[in-house]
Amino acid sequence: MIDLEKYTQEYWGLMRQHAYRLTGSILDADDIVQDTMLRAIEMGPALENIEDHPEWLYTACTEAALSRLREKQPLELNEFDLPDLIQTTGSSANGVTKSVEAGAVWPSVALEFLFPLQYMTPEQRAVVVLRDGVEDGDRIAASSIGVKIQEVFKIADNADKKRAQIQKYWGKKLFFVSTDDQVKATRVFERFVEALGFRDKVLLQGLMSPGVELIVRDERRTGDDFVAVACTELLGQMGEKLTFSPVWLNGCRGVLIWTWRTRRNEWLRCGAITILSDDSNVKAMKWYLGGHLLRAIQTEVPQVS
Numbered sequence: 001m002i003d004l005e006k007y008t009q010e011y012w013g014l015m016r017q018h019a020y021r022l023t024g025s026i027l028d029a030d031d032i033v034q035d036t037m038l039r040a041i042e043m044g045p046a047l048e049n050i051e052d053h054p055e056w057l058y059t060a061c062t063e064a065a066l067s068r069l070r071e072k073q074p075l076e077l078n079e080f081d082l083p084d085l086i087q088t089t090g091s092s093a094n095g096v097t098k099s100v101e102a103g104a105v106w107p108s109v110a111l112e113f114l115f116p117l118q119y120m121t122p123e124q125r126a127v128v129v130l131r132d133g134v135e136d137g138d139r140i141a142a143s144s145i146g147v148k149i150q151e152v153f154k155i156a157d158n159a160d161k162k163r164a165q166i167q168k169y170w171g172k173k174l175f176f177v178s179t180d181d182q183v184k185a186t187r188v189f190e191r192f193v194e195a196l197g198f199r200d201k202v203l204l205q206g207l208m209s210p211g212v213e214l215i216v217r218d219e220r221r222t223g224d225d226f227v228a229v230a231c232t233e234l235l236g237q238m239g240e241k242l243t244f245s246p247v248w249l250n251g252c253r254g255v256l257i258w259t260w261r262t263r264r265n266e267w268l269r270c271g272a273i274t275i276l277s278d279d280s281n282v283k284a285m286k287w288y289l290g291g292h293l294l295r296a297i298q299t300e301v302p303q304v305s
Contacts, residue, residue: 002047008037011053015061017109021129022065024083024114026293032068036061058134062126062144069122076119077169080213080220082286083114085249085274087297091182092251100298110251111274112175116166124159127152173211174276174283184279189253192275192282193244196255199235204228213284227285234287238270245299249274256297267302269294 015036019029039060040047050056075081087100092110099109113132117125123145130137130144142152188207195203205228214220214227221230235242239259247254249272257271272294276284288294 001045004041007040007047007053011057012037014054015057018058018061018129018133019065020084020086021109021114021117021133022062022125023069024118026084026086026296028065028068032061032064035064039064055136055140058130058140059144062130062140066122066126066144069125074119074121077165080170080222080284081118081215082111082274082284083118083250085254085272085286085288085293085297088248088251090248090251111276112251114250115170115174116163119166120159120162123155124162127155128159128163131156173213185277188277188279188281189246189275192277193246193255196231196235196244197242199232201228201232204231207281209281209283212282214287215285216287217289234271242270243267243302245302247272247297247299252276256294256299258302267304269297272297 012033015033016029019032019036020026023029023032036057040057086109088109089100092112117128120128126144127138127141130141134140138149138152138156141155142149145152145155147155192204192207195207205224208224208227210224211222212224212227213222214230216230216234221227235257238257239261241260243258243260245256245258247256252274254272254274256269257273258267259270260266261268269291270289272288274286274288275282
């Protein structure tokens with residue numbers, strides 16, 4: 001007889017990774033995995049009759065994700081957003097992106113992989129993710145979507161075309177290959193973090209590309225002047241005394257922002273930023289203010305000075 005507690009523990013992390021890659025949302029991923037495991041538990045003794053449990057779970061998890069994805073429209077090509085952050089151990093430049101969480105390998109959580117998915121239909125997302133991370137992904141996709149395998153091939157072809165459109169429109173604006181092994185890009189990032197500490201609009205604006213993009217909550221700002229103002233406003237709302245811890249988020253540079261709370265006599269997490277930059281300036285960023293995302297970031301608490 002299957003021990004349901006051990007069963008859940010064994011597959012929870014794997015399904016959470018899959019659900020996150022499908023949705024780009026940590027909260028949605030957690031809800032989807034709960035629904036998937038509840039479905040398994042409700043099967044009772046029939047669960048033992050399943051021949052391939054990972055395959056069954058991938059199918060059930062994908063079905064649950066598709067149901068949630070169909071509740072909202074994909075992004076239009078000219079719209080901009082970034083998925084929820086996952087802290088990684090370093091850059092995605094070598095093609096291997098490891099999550100800090102339990103040292104687990106989260107296949108293809110690099111932003112370059114996740115970003116185009118936001119613009120695809122739920123079915124296209126499912127096919128791309130399953131093909132990339134699961135053996136016999138086409139067959140699982142066909143079962144999850146409820147189509148024949150030939151239709152999966154068509155969906156995959158359309159997804160490739162969509163990815164090419166996104167690369168043409170956004171690729172040069174957001175993603176780049178450094179010409180100097182990241183030295184210049186690292187310096188741009190360091191200068192930008194320093195400017196954040198000064199809360200200086202002019203310094204910040206001078207480090208941004210003219211068409212820089214910013215997302216915070218559901219608000220989008222475009223253009224170095226507007227984005228620089230938004231940054232200083234956000235920093236002002238966080239407190240008088242701030243400090244910044246560099247981190248890697250989805251294989252990209254970022255920072256965790258701490259604010260000093262005198263009443264509690266401690267540093268508290270108040271925000272995080274994914275920062276996309278090249279050898280010259282900052283191209284885009286997303287500010288995260290949700291506590292569930294900030295708490296997951298592992299880094300040392302700043303020293304009191």
